[in-house]
Amino acid sequence: MVSIEIDNHIYQVPEGSNLLQACLSLGLDLPYFCWHPSLGSVGACRQCAVIQYQDRHDEVAGDQRDEQGRLVMSCMTPVSEGMRISIDAQNARNFRADIIELLMTNHPHDCPVCEEGGECHLQDMTQMSGHTYRQYRGKKRTHRNQYLGPFINHEMNRCIACYRCVRYYQDYAGGHDLQAMAAHNHVYFGRHEDGVLENEFSGNLVEVCPTGVFTDRTLSQHYSRKWDLQAAPSICVHCAQGCNTSPGERYGELRRVVNRYNSAVNGYFLCDRGRFGYGFVNREDRVTQAERVAEKSRESVRESLSRSGIRDALIEAIGPGKRLLGIGSPRASIEANFALRELVGADHFSAGLNNQQLNLQQSIIEILRTRPVRAPELREIEQADAVLILGEDVINTSPRLALSLRQTAANLGSKIADQLRIPVWQDAAVREAMQSDKTPVFIATITATRIDDIALKTYRDKPAGIAQLGFAIACAIDATAPFPEQLSEDQQNLAQQIAAVLKSAKNPLIVSGIGCQSQAVIAAAANVATALANRNSGEELQPTNLFYCLPESNSIGLGLMTSDEEGGLEHVIERLESNQADTLIIVENDLYRRLPPDRVERIFSSDATVIVLDHIKNETTLKADLLLPAATFAETEGTLVSGSGRAQRAFAVYVPTADIRGSWEWLSDMLALRNNEEKPRWQQVDEVTQSCGKAIGVLKGIADAAPDADFRLAGMKIARQPHRYSGRTAMLAAVNVSEPKQSVDPDSALGFTMEGFPGEKPSALTPYYWSPGWNSNQAVGKFQEEVSGPLRGGDPGVRLLEASTEPVKRWFETTPDVARGQGEWLLLPSYHIFGSEELSALSEAIIERSPLPTVMLTPEDAKSLGVAQGDGLTLSVASQSLSLEVIISDDCPKGALLVPAGLAKTAGLPFPYQVKATREIGWTRRLEVNILVSDKGTQR
């Protein structure tokens, strides 16, 4: 720490930081534009000017004291011991007022119709800098705007040329199709031509842009001001990364999702799937009413049920004596899954995955719990000094992780900068000094990935080959690890190179996952990590950072409560077919995404009554004898466990309409009905959380993920609505002129109101960031311990898994590749950030970006099959047969057919799988729209 004087006060600030960062960390208000906490300093906007005096603050005062000082840009000035500065000096204030006046010369006065209005950093900074009177008499320059795709609006006239957008998009996110063009005051930020912004993290432009150039296009469809949005702390449900979000609601509709800062997890940024995938919550085909099949013979004839009707139907189905089976879901919360498990009993609870997926998931959990490995948070991932990605197309399966891996690759810059005595925050200089030097990253995947540009070496192969490479690396690090058979010389050389780099790294990172659907790949990654943990023989065991990408928001949470190895869906089929159950309860799980249709049909063709709890109509809900409307993440509380084993709580943003209730609430009622209890088993979600923590040892910590419902500050709850929330008395005036009673929230310390504790709140209960004078997302600075540091009081979330320190070396044995049958092809999955994940794929903006169902193969394989680009290929997958349009690409392993996973047409396909393929006769090349599951249902 060094001591500096700011406006006659002495402060201690961290050595090596810049003045702007130091001032903001101290909570002082100093305006800025081009600086961003994660983009560093470039000194472009000149807004953060302060006066620096020549003499030190501890020098003898008197006549010699420098009173004039010198104007410096605080973002470009390193702090130094004894430094004396002033933010408040008149010459500094004048300069900052002049700068903002210049910035505003071309800025339109369109705040009333601008979507940034009310959360605009430019508005805030203009106020802060005190520019009120416009002297410039000239005309404003104007620009033509561009179409940038379904996510982002473009309004260049508002641009103040802070350059944050291109610095974020190109330097931070690795995008190529957003540039600064032209020069002087005509500088233009956009694409070379109209078109979709290609980068998977483009949505962050909305938050990075200090004004309304880039705004959320999905919000535009149903716009509301920030101050009119009711928000709650939430967790993204579109993969297992556990990004913290702040969704906003108005008039019972989810309007948008913005980032909620968590220094350990997502920092300042989300991926586009997480930001724009919320549309499923607002769909017209939401399940809003309880329904049952009216005539057993005709499934399509359904009737809505009244409250008492539901009760009667439930008593009939699950009453005492009925034999129950339950199917949980990795996309449902801990509480929903646990409530189901309590209802049906642990022995009758299925995780809702097929055997293969369950085994993959459980072996990952086994590895994380028993081996000397640590599932790192994103912040730790960004600090690795060598990375091996084994088998996972990260940007499409766990997108936010890919953005962090970019920062990992770039973190070598700080070392290079250190050597040249360039401060690490001086962004442009650091990037200049490092040029193309990067932290070594090795990527072994089935096909090319969109982060291959950060890789020192890439390797493409089928899963078996990728696993072999992994085993060989482990063996090269530790000779006691098993050596794989059939290793090619190329594989061997690459393995040696990778092993050498990982071995010499201080903080190596292994990334893998279930993307390859391969046990061998998961095992190989574990062997590499185990070998690394033991690499310094004689020294203490050093757990290796090992991150497995998992597909769903609560994969780990579900896995931690699944102990039964017979919890796969195949086992459920067996039990139903041997008539071991009267009633099957499926919670938030579309089984058609887990198994081929013929196998799912076997579940529904049994005699058991099927109860389904879900929020969107899908093929499974169509088969339900009794369908209960479940709340989405936006309408109920729940705990999710991320891929790093971090339990985090998501809170309801608003009260759902109609009969919609959280799954745990339905199940709580059902428990009471089954046991003839008067009251529901649990009154509050906290009780479920606590019961779960008590019942399952490894989940003990989940109750601490957030303060419970009884938490109060000065006797007050915390408001979900901003204090400027408007129209409360008028919103429903068209229905009823008397102001409705505020909804109460028994489940959390948050209120559905604008009244609440005005001061600092626990981080896990902070619905959105706002601070006086800071209406934009930049207000987050006021909630951090220091710039980019943890939130005050600690980042929300509780880590459930920590590295085992067991020094035993245990190896997974290598598994030889299965030979391909005559005339058979290996069906492999390819993943798509937009389309492969179930819930986001139901959201309009994401649908626009989803790929067509296609099959990819190499030119040679296409030749042998006699197909050309645009032809149809019919695949026989077990009893199923489907035809897909052919794409020919070198970027595909030989003998493999690559099919996008998780699309409506491909969701239940088994991967990897030996399939037969023939050319489809009479195929006409078509632009096939990605038909939604629910649409398919109505078409039938």
Place this chain on the structure above:
Amino acid sequence: METPLTQNIGPGKLPLNLQEYRAAGGYRAAHKALLEMESKDILQLLQDANLRGRGGAGFPTGMKWSFVPMYKDREERPKYLVINADEMEPGTFKDRLLMEGDPHQLIEGIIISAYTLQAEVAYIFIRGEYQRSADLLNQAITECKAQGLLGTNIMHSRFNLDIFVHTSAGRYICGEETALLNSLEGKRATPRAKPPFPQVSGLWGRPTVVNNVETICNVPHIVNKGAAWYKSLSLTEDAGTKIFGVSGRVRNPGAWELPMGTPVREIIENYAGGMQDGYKLRGFLPGGGSTNFLTQEHLDLHMDYTSIGKAGSRLGTGTMIILDDKTCPVGMVRNLEHFFAQESCGWCTPCRDGLPWVEHILTEFEHGRGEIEDMEVLTRHTHLLGPGNTFCAHAPGAMGPLESALRYFREDFEAHIHSKSCPWTGIRGSHK
């Protein structure tokens, strides 16, 4: 009077080829430097000679070079020498004279300088319009390669050097050394923050020195004849000769190599032939468009860095532009500010948005629509866009002529406001 820089240059005289240049004593300095001198000796020599950068800022060349890390082992990070031949300062054409007149002189200077800096690659970043210069330099480089003066093991000294001529795609800001480096790397020509200075992290993040053409052309002569000789060329304490130029309504506009410190009056009257008939000198920009006006009272000043600096302007490129009594000073400044506003790279706020405002006001003046308050706005900009407040020296340079015009020609500005017209052009105010 010795004229080392232009000794081989004359009206109608073709540039010397390698053979001729050698016959005239060329490449002796290179031979001496590479085979008889060590890097540190040459550096010392330049420091002793007090050679100052001829690009405009006048920074001592020896000192600039001394910040470059020197290696014991050649295998360390590469270093670069970059020649700034992007001569775009309004009114300036001295480097063109040197490149078109005697390309081998520059090549020889580069060889010695690169050897001193241990740089094995040099770039000549040349203004796009200087096609003839680029052709001649490329021709000279080809000749040198064929004769073992460039390439590997030059003159058996074990020193290697390649020179590449890069023609600029345009933009004045490329003359700013760090913007030049970005442009050379294929990036937007936006200046870089200093520190880090190019000597630490320059071209492709490697130690780099950027020098002006004229500066480097001095090097062979200093090596040949020594520091004392070089200092003796000058009339004042700033050493050497300097190419001075004059443009405007003089009888004989042009450029001449003269002793550093030659008085302004002597340059204008003896060499430029004095003012044309019917024109009187009202003021002059001593060293290009981005230097402050001086007036008649400054005619007896010595043209060197120190004297011109003391008078409140800069020697700049040493090529002056004359303002006569029949040209509207406001119009002249407007023309300059239009140029500077146009050539702003758009990176920092004061320059990007301040210069167009200044230009706008001056245009209003020229159309008789100036207002009293505008004088305050203009004055405010001269401070707001001053040194230290902007990212690079572009806007402060642009404020030079404005600030000095407001001082020396204030009554002309006010006349525009009061008469609601331009007294020179007669254009009267009207609403746009």
